[in-house]
Amino acid sequence: MDLHEYQAKQLLAARGVAVPAGDVAESPDRARTIAERLLESGVRRFVVKAQIHAGGRALGSFAGHPNKAGITFCCTPEEVEHAASEMLGKTLVTDQTRPEGKRVLKVLVEAAIPVEREFYAAVALDRTKDCPVLLASATGGVSIENAVSASPNRLVKEWIDPFLGLRQFQARRVAAALGLVGGSILTAADFFHSIYRTWWECDALIVEINPFVQNTGHATQHSIIALDARITIDDNALFKHPELESLRDASEEEPIETEARKHGLDYIKLDGNIACLVNGAGLAMATMDAIKQCGGTPANFLDVGGGASQEQVAAAFKTIITDTNVRAILVNIFGGITDCAIVARGVAAAINQSGARLPVVVRIEGNNATHGRAMLVEGLSRVIVAHSIEEAAKMAVQAAGG
Amino acid sequence: MAILVDPATKVLIQGITGTFGACHTRLSLEYGTNIVAGVTPGKGGQFFDNRIPIFDSVADAVRETGATASCIFVPRANAADAVLEAAEAGLQLAVCITEGIPIHEMLVVKRQLSRHQMKLVGPNCPGIVTPGPEPDSRGGCRIGIAPGYIHRQGHIGVVSRSGTLTYEAVWQITRRGAGQSTCVGIGGDPVCGLSLLDVVRLFNEDPDTHGIVIIGEIGGSAEQETAEWIQNSCRKPVAAFVAGTTAPSGRRLGHAGAIANSTHETAAAKIAAFRDCKIPVADSPSAIADTILKLL
Numbered sequence: 001m002d003l004h005e006y007q008a009k010q011l012l013a014a015r016g017v018a019v020p021a022g023d024v025a026e027s028p029d030r031a032r033t034i035a036e037r038l039l040e041s042g043v044r045r046f047v048v049k050a051q052i053h054a055g056g057r058a059l060g061s062f063a064g065h066p067n068k069a070g071i072t073f074c075c076t077p078e079e080v081e082h083a084a085s086e087m088l089g090k091t092l093v094t095d096q097t098r099p100e101g102k103r104v105l106k107v108l109v110e111a112a113i114p115v116e117r118e119f120y121a122a123v124a125l126d127r128t129k130d131c132p133v134l135l136a137s138a139t140g141g142v143s144i145e146n147a148v149s150a151s152p153n154r155l156v157k158e159w160i161d162p163f164l165g166l167r168q169f170q171a172r173r174v175a176a177a178l179g180l181v182g183g184s185i186l187t188a189a190d191f192f193h194s195i196y197r198t199w200w201e202c203d204a205l206i207v208e209i210n211p212f213v214q215n216t217g218h219a220t221q222h223s224i225i226a227l228d229a230r231i232t233i234d235d236n237a238l239f240k241h242p243e244l245e246s247l248r249d250a251s252e253e254e255p256i257e258t259e260a261r262k263h264g265l266d267y268i269k270l271d272g273n274i275a276c277l278v279n280g281a282g283l284a285m286a287t288m289d290a291i292k293q294c295g296g297t298p299a300n301f302l303d304v305g306g307g308a309s310q311e312q313v314a315a316a317f318k319t320i321i322t323d324t325n326v327r328a329i330l331v332n333i334f335g336g337i338t339d340c341a342i343v344a345r346g347v348a349a350a351i352n353q354s355g356a357r358l359p360v361v362v363r364i365e366g367n368n369a370t371h372g373r374a375m376l377v378e379g380l381s382r383v384i385v386a387h388s389i390e391e392a393a394k395m396a397v398q399a400a401g402g
Numbered sequence: 403m404a405i406l407v408d409p410a411t412k413v414l415i416q417g418i419t420g421t422f423g424a425c426h427t428r429l430s431l432e433y434g435t436n437i438v439a440g441v442t443p444g445k446g447g448q449f450f451d452n453r454i455p456i457f458d459s460v461a462d463a464v465r466e467t468g469a470t471a472s473c474i475f476v477p478r479a480n481a482a483d484a485v486l487e488a489a490e491a492g493l494q495l496a497v498c499i500t501e502g503i504p505i506h507e508m509l510v511v512k513r514q515l516s517r518h519q520m521k522l523v524g525p526n527c528p529g530i531v532t533p534g535p536e537p538d539s540r541g542g543c544r545i546g547i548a549p550g551y552i553h554r555q556g557h558i559g560v561v562s563r564s565g566t567l568t569y570e571a572v573w574q575i576t577r578r579g580a581g582q583s584t585c586v587g588i589g590g591d592p593v594c595g596l597s598l599l600d601v602v603r604l605f606n607e608d609p610d611t612h613g614i615v616i617i618g619e620i621g622g623s624a625e626q627e628t629a630e631w632i633q634n635s636c637r638k639p640v641a642a643f644v645a646g647t648t649a650p651s652g653r654r655l656g657h658a659g660a661i662a663n664s665t666h667e668t669a670a671a672k673i674a675a676f677r678d679c680k681i682p683v684a685d686s687p688s689a690i691a692d693t694i695l696k697l698l
Contacts, residue, residue, distance in 0.1 A: 096652075125505065127592050127622040127659070130512045162509045203506050236658060237504035239479070266656045270648075281590060281656025282564020282619055285645035286687035289669070292648045293686060301649075303656040334566045334573075336549035337429065365573065367549065389570075390688040 001233045002053045006108045007247045008229035011202055012209075016194040018225045022110030024051065031084035034109040035077035045112040046074045048083040050092050052102040053252045055230070060094030062087070063101055070094065070104070073112055080109055105251055113225055118211035119178060121192060123166075123199040125206070126159065132199060134158040134166060134192055138178045140211030166196040184214060184224075191224045202244060203237030206230070256322055263315035265304060272297025273327040274396050275320035275358075279308040279334060287332045290389050296397035299326050308333050310346035317350035321358065328400035330392055331362040340364050340372030348380055359384065359399035363392035403610035404532040404584040405559065405601070406495060406521070407471060407543040414439040414469040416460065416476050416484045418450050423475030426499075426547050427454070430473075433550040434534055434541040439463035441472075460491040471495040473529065473545045481525060482507040489518040497545045498524035498595070505658065508593040515595070522595025526658065528565040528587035539581075548572075548585065556581015558694060559605035561598055562617035563590055563624075563657070567645060567687065571615055574691030580698075583611040590657025592622060599628040606636050613639045613698045615690060616681075618672055620646035620655065620662040625672035633679035639697035643684040644672045 003011070006024040013019050021038055025031035035046050050057055050070035057070030070092045072083040084107045093101035118140035126133040136156045156177040158170050168189055175188035191212070199207045208230040215223050238245045250258050260267035266281065270288075274296050278284035281303045288298040300320060304312045320326060333343050344364060351360055363386040364372045376383050384399065386392035407413075413430075417423040418440025427450065431437055439457055440450045446458030457463040460472065472493050476484040481500035488496040503525050515522060523530060529546010531553050533539035538551035552569055554576040562568040568587050575582060586601045588594055598616060605611040614636075618625040625644060632640050646655065646662070646669040654661040662668045676683045684693040 125509075125592060127624075128627070130593050131509060162506070162513050200506065203504055205505065234505045234658075235654075236478070236502045237506065240504065268650070268653055268655065270650060278566075280564065280566025281660060282562070282567030282617070282645050283570060283687070285619060285649060285655055285660070286567055286570075286643075288649070289645060289647040290686055290688075298648055301653075301655050334569050336552065336566065336569050337547070366552070366569070388688040390686045 001235055001238065001248055002252070003231045003233065003247055004051045004053065004106065004249065005049065005229055006051055006106070008207070008231040009226065011231060012194065012198050012207070012226060012229055015197045015201070017191060017198070018223060019229070020110040020113050020225060020227065022108060024106050024108050025084060026088070026106050028081045028085035028088060031107055031109045032077045032081035035074070035080035038111055039077060043111040044075070046080050047110050047112040048072045048074060048080055048087065049108040049110070050087045050104040051106040051108055052092055052097070052104060053249070054094055054096040054102060056094035056096045057092065060092050060097070063091040063093060084109070103251070113213060113215065113227060115213050116215060118213055120210045121195060121212055122206060122208040122210070123196050129159055131162060132160040132196070134160060134174055134196065136174050136178055136192070160196065165200070166193055168193070180214070187224050198231070202231065203234045203241060205232045205234050256319060260319045263312070263319070265302060265312065265316055265319060267319055268301040269323060270298050270300050272299045273325050274400050275299045275323065275326040275329045276332070277302050277304060277313070277316050277320060277329065278332045279304050283332065283334060287330065287389060287393070290393035291330065291396060294390070294393040294397045296393070296400060299323050308335070308338055308343050308346070310342065310349065313343065313346040314350040314353065317354050321354055321356045326358060328396045329358055329360045330396040331360060331364070332389060332392060333364045335364065335366035335369065335372070337367065339367055340369040341375060344372035344375045348376060351380055351383065361386055361392050361396040361399060363387065363389060403608055405604040405608050405611070406584060406586065407530055407532050407545060409434060409532070409534055409541060409543050410436060411471050411543050412436055412438045412467060412469045413471045413473060413543070413545055414441060414460065414463045414467065416441045416472055416474045416488065418442055418454070418456060418475070419445055420475055420477070424450070426475065429550065430544045433544040434536070435544050438467040438469050460487045460493070464491045464493065469493070471545060472497070474498040474500060476500060478502040482511050485511050485522060486514055489515055489520040493520050495521050495523070497527070497529045498522065499527065499529060499546055501526040503591070505591070505593055508591065512593055523586060524589040524595060526591045527589030527594070528568060530584065530586050532584045533582055546587070548587065552576055553585065554581035557583055557610060557612040559583050559608065559611040559614045560585040560617070561601040561605070561614070562587050563598070563619050563659070564617055564645065567617055570687060571617060571643070571690040575694070578691050578695060580691070580695060583608060590659050592659035598624045599631055602628055602632065602636065602640070606638060611638065613641070613694050615694050616640060616642040617690070618642065618644045619657070619660050620649045620669050621659045621667050623666060626666070626675040629675045629679040629681055632681060639694070641682050641684065641690070641694035641697060642676045643687060643690045644669045644676070645687070
């Protein structure tokens with residue numbers, strides 16, 4: 001589960017990371033109030049940041065307003081109010097959103113921090129070594145992938161033993177490798193430690209700070225401030241963290257996906273016109289690939305679960321036909337333990353109940369498959385029975401109109 | 403011969419009295435698996451289906467029955483604990499079927515397992531099957547949830563990150579008249595026990611395995627490491643399939659580990675890695691069996 005920047009900053013701040021003063025607003029009015037309060041505390045420059053689950057906001061633009069970016073600097077509360085009104089309710093397109101962009105429903109209003117040097121830091125999972133890794137770079141602010149591909153040696157890595165946590169000497173080693181000197185090394189080490197603590201305590205997959213800045217001229221010497229933050233939480237761990245589950249923003253998800261999750265279905269909407277209903281994630285991916293290879297495009301990823309019970313199949317059918325782009329449906333079931341005749345009955349019932357007039361290609365294999373196929377052919381005229389994944393994909397592409 | 407398990411392997415089931423665990427225990431018994439004990443804390447002294455003794459702890463079960471392998475059906479909140487209990491009791495192998503274990507818990511488990519001899523397969527996996535000689539491959543060893551009848555005793559080793567896609571490949575091999583030495587589903591989680599490469603190395607040492615099928619998917623870089631090792635060290639023909647060519651970047655597709663956050667985690671990168679190492683990759687999921695059989 002992805003978090004918004006403002007949520008990530010709250011979790012980090014609670015664990016000792018300094019973040020710019022500010023608050024989140026859902027209306028221009030509220031944005032202005034926040035700025036006024038900041039002004040009272042001595043802030044003279046503000047930044048308004050669109051809150052969406054995607055990066056690249058500074059270089060993105062709003063639909064219909066190519067000159068307006070998702071991050072705007074302001075000098076007065078009036079400017080803040082205006083900037084917020086130009087973001088809220090509008091659609092922001094960045095290189096990390098889908099082409100249709102994301103609607104902005106919240107903005108973060110913060111004190112703008114003068115930047116001397118920008119750094120990058122993250123704690124992530126190293127899947128090769130099965131341990132967390134602290135990543136840091138002296139070139140922050142830009143996309144880290146670009147920074148790394150430009151100069152891979154400048155990314156500092158420190159692997160962390162989950163039994164020991166991030167030790168102080170390790171954190172100091174990373175700070176020194178970034179070129180920090182003197183007291184800054186100690187401040188940075190504490191900062192890295194707080195990031196790791198956040199990662200660990202929140203069951204995060206990644207905690208990324210891009211950029212953080214070191215402000216030597218600031219009142220507090222050697223202060224380190226996180227200007228942007230991104231956190232992804234392990235979905236499997238949410239049952240342990242009801243407080244984090246409540247941070248879920250349903251407006252960031254496709255409504256179909258939210259609905260599907262309620263039925264225990266793994267559904268992801270894609271841009272094509274052939275809906276897929278498959279049991280098992282690997283087989284579902286392979287089915288999508290087969291469609292692509294036959295010249296079609298899948299409308300979704302959908303795993304109904306290994307067993308493909310009648311209820312799951314019915315819920316899955318309802319889900320996939322709510323996508324109006326769909327022109328054909330491909331059902332691919334490998335009935336391992338489950339009797340294919342029972343799956344076939346479920347598919348037939350779902351087709352009849354749904355009332356959809358779309359062509360349905362079914363490929364069903366495994367336990368009692370011959371019987372299952374026969375049931376589908378006899379019962380339903382709109383069903384086309386295929387005998388391999390490849391054949392099913394070809395037929396579905398044809399049925400969808402090429 | 404086979405890898406990891408054979409018909410003589412003494413198996414215990416952790417979570418034998420749950421609905422799912424009970425159902426698959428019965429199927430494994432029908433298949434011929436040598437299940438000697440069940441473990442459900444609080445139900446020690448009872449019997450499963452009037453025949454399999456149930457113990458309160460894995461240690462008790464091992465002491466009384468000599469079990470060496472465990473199949474774990476414990477719900478996710480306690481599954482990591484179940485793996486550690488199995489390791490501590492001195493088992494050789496644990497197969498964890500449970501889906502949805504928090505990744506941080508698996509990091510701790512993985513770290514702790516480095517202190518034990520026990521091999522872990524999974525979590526979030528279909529398990530292991532070593533097919534037997536009887537009809538529908540009975541008389542073998544089935545640990546987990548894979549359908550037994552799709553297998554046939556033979557000489558192709560199958561290792562996969564997926565469940566039903568593995569069944570697909572196994573069934574294709576069986577229907578073409580060939581068979582499998584052992585089939586191992588390592589699971590779809592980002593942090594898991596045996597890796598693709600670990601299993602390929604076992605197959606490479608197994609005289610009964612003449613060819614290897616690898617089924618990979620998006621996420622991580624296990625396929626690349628495996629491909630490289632095969633090119634340098636594997637003595638047996640290998641064929642591969644990688645699912646997720648059409649997967650959108652940054653989205654998790656069902657399996658917790660099936661997510662491509664960067665270009666080297668994509669299916670395209672993995673397919674390229676296999677081909678660079680001269681390992682044939684099936685173009686279509688329907689062609690997995692043919693791709694390996696052509697090499698034998």
